[in-house]
Amino acid sequence: MTIQSSPVQSYRDDFSFRNSPTAIRRFPFPFTEDSYLYSVNIEPATSRDPGSVYQHGFDIDEHYRSEMAERALVLDKDPRRYLVMPHMQVAAWDALQMLMEHLATDYPQWFQLARDGDHWHWHNTLLNIDQHFVFGDATSLPCEPLEFIGRQVQGDFALLDQRDGDLYMDAGLVTSPADWSLAFDAGMSFKQWHSPVPMAHQMGVFDRALKYLLNLQVGQPVRRLNWTLTINPRLDSSPETFHEWGADRGRITAENVGQQVHLRVELQVMARLPRSHAVMFSIRTYLISMDELVTQPGWGCRLHRVLRDLPEPIADYKGMSRYRQTLVQWLSRFDQA
Amino acid sequence: MSVALEVRVSAARMLTPAVREFTLQSCTGPLPGFSPGSHVQVHLPLTEGKVRNAYSLTSDPADNRHYRIAVRLQEASRGGSHYLHRHVQVGDTLQISPPANLFALHSTAGLHILIAGGIGITPFMAYIAALEQSQAPFELHYVYRSGLSDAYVEELQQRLGSRLHTYACRPDLNHILRDRPLGSHVYTCGPQPLLDAVRQQARALGWPPGRVHWETFSAAKPGQPFDLELLRSGRRLRVGGEQSLLEALESAGLQIPNLCRGGVCGQCMTRHVGGKIEHRDSFLSPAEQAEFLMPCVSRGCGPCVSLDL
Numbered sequence: 064m065t066i067q068s069s070p071v072q073s074y075r076d077d078f079s080f081r082n083s084p085t086a087i088r089r090f091p092f093p094f095t096e097d098s099y100l101y102s103v104n105i106e107p108a109t110s111r112d113p114g115s116v117y118q119h120g121f122d123i124d125e126h127y128r129s130e131m132a133e134r135a136l137v138l139d140k141d142p143r144r145y146l147v148m149p150h151m152q153v154a155a156w157d158a159l160q161m162l163m164e165h166l167a168t169d170y171p172q173w174f175q176l177a178r179d180g181d182h183w184h185w186h187n188t189l190l191n192i193d194q195h196f197v198f199g200d201a202t203s204l205p206c207e208p209l210e211f212i213g214r215q216v217q218g219d220f221a222l223l224d225q226r227d228g229d230l231y232m233d234a235g236l237v238t239s240p241a242d243w244s245l246a247f248d249a250g251m252s253f254k255q256w257h258s259p260v261p262m263a264h265q266m267g268v269f270d271r272a273l274k275y276l277l278n279l280q281v282g283q284p285v286r287r288l289n290w291t292l293t294i295n296p297r298l299d300s301s302p303e304t305f306h307e308w309g310a311d312r313g314r315i316t317a318e319n320v321g322q323q324v325h326l327r328v329e330l331q332v333m334a335r336l337p338r339s340h341a342v343m344f345s346i347r348t349y350l351i352s353m354d355e356l357v358t359q360p361g362w363g364c365r366l367h368r369v370l371r372d373l374p375e376p377i378a379d380y381k382g383m384s385r386y387r388q389t390l391v392q393w394l395s396r397f398d399q400a
Numbered sequence: 401m402s403v404a405l406e407v408r409v410s411a412a413r414m415l416t417p418a419v420r421e422f423t424l425q426s427c428t429g430p431l432p433g434f435s436p437g438s439h440v441q442v443h444l445p446l447t448e449g450k451v452r453n454a455y456s457l458t459s460d461p462a463d464n465r466h467y468r469i470a471v472r473l474q475e476a477s478r479g480g481s482h483y484l485h486r487h488v489q490v491g492d493t494l495q496i497s498p499p500a501n502l503f504a505l506h507s508t509a510g511l512h513i514l515i516a517g518g519i520g521i522t523p524f525m526a527y528i529a530a531l532e533q534s535q536a537p538f539e540l541h542y543v544y545r546s547g548l549s550d551a552y553v554e555e556l557q558q559r560l561g562s563r564l565h566t567y568a569c570r571p572d573l574n575h576i577l578r579d580r581p582l583g584s585h586v587y588t589c590g591p592q593p594l595l596d597a598v599r600q601q602a603r604a605l606g607w608p609p610g611r612v613h614w615e616t617f618s619a620a621k622p623g624q625p626f627d628l629e630l631l632r633s634g635r636r637l638r639v640g641g642e643q644s645l646l647e648a649l650e651s652a653g654l655q656i657p658n659l660c661r662g663g664v665c666g667q668c669m670t671r672h673v674g675g676k677i678e679h680r681d682s683f684l685s686p687a688e689q690a691e692f693l694m695p696c697v698s699r700g701c702g703p704c705v706s707l708d709l
Contacts, residue, residue, distance in 0.1 A: 150508050157433070160433075199462070226506050226507055278667070280498070281499060281500070337432055337434055337435065337499075338433045338434065338435055339507075340501050
């Protein structure tokens with residue numbers, strides 16, 4: 064399927080989102096063992112496995128146009144999903160530059176960037192955006208730089224200011240969060256915004272992760288996977304819209320598990336922004352229904368064991384307690400050992 | 401580990417009889433961007449082996465066409481600055497490590513007070529470019545010896561006007577640091593006695609430690625040659641008197657994470673298991689030094705040192 068011709072699917076209302084067989088095969092299944100416990104599972108974000116989600120710094124796939132349409136819907140309804148504090152202006156331009164350079168290099172058939180000093184020309188053929196602008200001059204763009212580029216790249220973006228030996232959530236564009244809110248976390252330090260995560264603090268996970276991120280060097284990004292479950296392929300599972308999706312968790316039955324429960328995997332990339340010394344935390348979300356997931360050999364079996372044995376506090380935090388039994392029961396048929 | 405960049409010296413000029421400025425252009429792709437306060441390591445092929453010296457980038461971070469560094473000739477040194485002053489010419493190529501920043505500006509400071517001593521002006525040249533662009537309030541206090549370590553002083557006088565304060569000897573730090581507005585941050589770079597005095601005065605006046613920032617330009621100093629035993633690989637190496645332990649490891653093909661090369665950042669921390677060691681770092685506690693050393697500055701002071709490498 065080509066990205067240009069793929070129909071725009073929805074992440075809400077009728078939920079027409081589906082994965083093609085190719086998308087299912089390249090889905091970043093996150094479990095390397097039959098059990099799951101927190102770790103600082105960070106690796107250098109170097110290109111590997113052509114065709115996989117790890118080939119390029121920022122993965123563009125068949126859902127591109129659908130996801131950009133969804134982002135526009137969310138942003139238009141709730142502008143507070145976008146935030147750039149005054150001291151983060153340089154970081155916002157840094158992010159625009161990093162994203163444009165990566166996309167133009169990795170996907171020249173869709174994105175082109177021509178630069179003459181500060182005069183830049185950006186062409187996005189997938190969304191028919193042809194923009195001349197002056198780098199560093201926000202008035203030369205139709206909107207602010209982070210919003211401009213963020214409306215054209217899949218995934219959420221948080222820009223973290225580094226000061227006082229800590230990282231602060233001082234800018235971002237977040238329209239597909241797994242139950243967290245940029246407006247709520249705005250200005251928080253690394254441990255403050257991670258405080259709802261159970262167990263990991265006591266394990267020292269955040270001490271190690273913060274120390275690692277403070278030393279992140281230009282040109283040496285790192286990545287990790289995170290996961291949770293979501294009912295329906297709903298990208299915008301944010302606290303702001305909880306009233307629209309929270310009750311779905313109580314409607315899971317043996318009949319609709321396969322279609323409605325989705326594994327939600329975040330490919331998180333952390334990169335040092337060169338001029339601002341801020342950290343760009345990008346969160347690229349992949350959704351796959353249980354019906355789609357079990358088409359891959361071994362995945363249903365492994366997911367069954369992981370979810371069956373998951374510690375209660377983690378299951379609670381990931382919001383699956385109300386339907387965990389139903390889901391584990393349904394998955395058990397794929398675990399014949 | 402990061403890959404070294406190849407750059408060409410596109411211009412060189414004497415800023416003072418003791419300070420030489422180099423403009424560096426990329427030989428390959430565009431240069432990586434950098435933030436104010438960043439430094440690069442310049443790789444220098446001295447006769448005794450490769451050494452790497454760290455120099456602050458003085459150019460405008462918004463200008464990605466070139467980097468600039470300014471190097472003070474250090475007579476009592478291992479020869480890195482001597483090599484850059486006497487042997488490097490326009491058109492030569494140099495290897496540098498990509499920029500890293502251990503002395504970043506504080507983004508939410510209400511007032512930036514910069515105190516430079518001599519060649520310690522270098523990181524502030526990039527600071528000033530960024531602070532001017534963001535129109536952030538700042539002032540520069542610059543101590544130098546006229547005709548020797550007064551790099552950029554005329555340019556700064558024109559650019560900064562009354563925001564520049566110059567001194568021929570140690571200024572009255574009490575006057576600079578007393579009764580400053582809430583949200584002020586002070587940054588200092590220069591000789592160790594100046595840094596110590598700024599930190600001491602700030603503490604005496606009740607400045608919160610997080611609002612006092614400093615960068616030393618300490619580098620590896622020479623010492624006695626000694627042998628090195630690498631326990632895991634069973635290799636034996638010789639560390640020359642002008643070479644640092646880290647440089648000897650790198651010359652032998654080992655990749656040790658490192659950033660400051662001045663015993664400050666802690667990146668190159670290595671476990672030692674035998675031999676007498678002269679610790680010269682300012683990162684490890686005495687208790688930690690019993691187990692670890694910082695090979696960028698510390699070295700053996702006996703015949704042989706054994707490392708867990």
